[in-house]
Amino acid sequence: MARFPLLISGKELSAHLGEQNLIVVDVGKSTVYSQAHIPGAIHVDYRRLQKGELPVPGLAPALEDVAALLTEIGVTPETHVVAYDDEGGTRAARFLWLLDAFSHQHFSFLDGGIHAWLAEDLPYEVEPAVATSVQYPLTSLIAKPQINLDYLLNHYRDEDVQIWDARTPEEFSGERVMAQRRGHIPGAINYNWENAIDRANDDRVRNIDIIRTELNRAGISGDKKIITHCQTHHRSSFTWLLGKILGFDIIGYPGAWAEWGNHPATPVATLYQTEDLSS
Structure with missing residues (x-):
């Protein structure tokens, strides 16, 4: 085959x-x-x-x-x-x-x-x-190490780590709330998963080079370890896959915002302010 x-x-x-x-x-x-x-x-x-x-x-x-x-x-x-x-x-x-x-x-x-x-x-x-x-x-079946809350809390600020938030801009900004707390992980970069597919072309993936340029413009350059998430690691499974197609060093955070945004002491940011309860 x-x-x-x-x-x-x-x-x-x-x-x-x-x-x-x-x-x-x-x-x-x-x-x-x-x-x-x-x-x-x-x-x-x-x-x-x-x-x-x-x-x-x-x-x-x-x-x-x-x-x-x-x-x-x-x-x-x-x-x-x-x-x-x-x-x-x-x-x-x-x-x-x-x-x-x-x-x-x-x-x-x-x-x-x-x-x-x-x-x-x-x-x-x-x-x-x-x-x-x-x-x-x-x-x-060998379970690979996955990103969990403790790991992310310890590494989300690392210079060689980028957080790719695959949710909508409204979720990212905090305008739409789907957990106890609104917003995003401080320093995360938002590129909605749906930007990468072409609804007018029967849901095919858009041109890979164009997507790469858009990601680079957003700040996801592919030269760092990328951790991607959404609300439940449903949509961010697609951005994980997209990162693989692009050749990125990428891993999913399956706890996602459902875990981070419902935790009482995780740092969160909106477009207007950052709240850090972890220190």
Whole structure:
């Protein structure tokens, strides 16, 4: 089987459907999946990709739960997984982030998801695909160290660290409040994840060089360690993936603003002031 790029087009993928050690995963809404999905694509419920416990739902599931999911859908350590969704890529990116977090090495993101696939008049199915379960060895799932609250509190001011806030400008500024506290991590740089996709071009990723220029203009140069987050590490899974495509040294913060913004003593900033309760 050919090696696939991290960002793969529908035409590239269509030429390899049905190959051994290739599984296509649909992480979109079940209602959309039942109307049209890529032939053979296995549907995965997004809720299985996060721990889901309030107030910090975005943490990764337990290793045993990840192993059970991969076993159920027929993924082995050698399987190349291509993920897509119907909402611009955030759900698919979360699935790929989870694979990476547990050291699965072979995966790609389908550019544009089901919308671009159908726009290219590629084949689709409506009947659900049935997975053939294959045991994924627990010994092959190695949980990588993740960014947690304590680490971020100790390192968010480091000169060689940049915080990429993938939320909307309104959330970043504090105008829209989705936690007990408003605003952003002091020093964080805001580049909304949605700026990177082209809604008028069937949700495909915009020109990578243009995105790189926009990020550089915002202050995300790619020459530092980048930590990205949103509210629950849903949208920032996409910016994590985008950073990987751009060749950045990037890692996600799964606790995200749900953790930082609900903590009583974390430093926060709005466009108007900074409140530091950590000292």
